[in-house]
Amino acid sequence: MRPKRPGRREGLKTRDSHKYSTQMARVLCSGSFMCDLIAPDLPRLGEPGDLIYAPKGIDLHPGGHAANVAISLAQLGRKGVAVAGSIGDDILGDFMEAELRKNGLQVYPERLRIPTSKNIVLIIKGEDRRFYAQLAANTMLTPGHVLKALEETRPEILYQGTIGGLRLIDGELDTILSRAREMGCLTMVDVIRPHEEGWRRLHESLPLIDILHCNGYESEALTGEADPAAAAGTLLKKGVRLCLVTLGSEGLVAAWGETRLRLPAFKVEEVDQTGAGDAFCAGVIDAFLQEGIDRNNLDSLTLSKVKPVLLRGSAAGAACVTASGATTAVIPRKVDVLIQEQGEKVWAETLRL
Incomplete structure (x- = not known):
């Protein structure tokens, strides 16, 4: 039996593993923390009673949208990245916190009396991933x-991920985004397929979102528009300033003002798609900081200004899928090489819709 930790309190929360003290950050990533157990390149799904060996092993990685984006930013060389999420007061919670700190992040963990969430990812060779996630x-x-993390870090950019899957945050998203706006933060929101209440409150918060990222399935669910460009246009009309719809191997759609772009994808050998959208978000945030784009000049984006943003985001997402794990391959060497070798071709094939 695991020994009782010192400092436990009655109720859901346990000890504060981070003593808050003002430490400014350039980016605060907020959202889910999960432990990913990934079995890549499996020959098949087992039948009842079968024993299937994993030819490339079974890997344990820190995961969840906030963790993935923050780790990817750190690996891309960004300093001053903070991350906030909730974990259990258990051995996997210890693992998550240690891994995040090991990556040089300012960690704001909310420790709870429920288990750290786990996500089992089975990847059958030649097929899309199968997820078995624990909601905890x-x-x-x-x-x-x-x-509280927002007040302590006072970041230039707030990334709020996992909207649709955070029971308590979903209903108060407008409160968080309003405070971020008062502080002058650029806000980026990333959604997932909704749980429980769904996206009802998200629609109310759209005017407070500077950048919205979603995939094609999510953009259709949000708007009823099957065409990603039409969906992005609808989201702009509802108040979003820049809408980014990623489409996997089919590239992405970017929309702002009256501009609609369709970028093809970078060409890579795919191993594991886990975390590709998070890597894309990290690449976009990294480029925003590099290019000096903030909420005050977002409406005046030009093609020359948005080009490095979209290329870096797309290249980071493409690099991600070349290795097992959500952050393993999101490193400057791989991202920069993709841009150097394919960036101009991708941009030349970009369509203005």
Whole structure:
């Protein structure tokens, strides 16, 4: 039996593993923390009673949208990255916190009396991933915890991920985004297929979102528009300033103002798609910081200004899928080589819709 930790309190929360003290950050990533157990390149799904050996092993990685984006930013060389999420007061929670700190991140973990969330990813060779996720501590991040981290870090960019899957944050998203706007933060929101209440409150918060990232399935679910460009246009009309719809091997759609672009994807050998959208978000944030784009000049984006943003985001997402794990391959060497070798071709084949 695991020994009782010192400092436990009655109720859901346990000890504060981070003593808050003002430490400015350029980016605060908020959202889910999960432990990913990934079995890549499996020959087949087992039948009842079968034993299937994993030819490339079974890997344990820190995961969840906030963790993935923050780690990817750190690996791309960004300093001053903070990350907030909820974990259990258990051995996997210890693993998550240690891995995040090992990557040089400012970690704001909310420790709870429920298990750290786990996600089993089975990848059958030649097929899309199968996810078996446990909804536990990752869904219970509280608005107060995020607001406290926001006040302590006072970032230039707030990335709020996992919207649709955070039971307490989803209903208070407008409160968090309003405070971020008051502080002058550029806000980026990333959505997932909704759980429980769904996206009802997200629609109310769209005017507070500077950048919205979603995939094609999510953009259709949000708007009823099957065409990604039409969906992005609808989201702009509802208040989003820049809409980015990623489409996997089919590239992406970017929309702002009256501009609609369709970029093809970078060509890579795919191993594991886990975390590709998170890597894309990290690449976009990295380029925003590099190019000096903030919420004050977002409406005046030019093609020359948005080009490095979209190429770096797309290249980071493409690099991600070349190795097992959500962040393993999101490193400057791989991202920069993709841009150097394919960037101009990708941009030349970009369509203005």
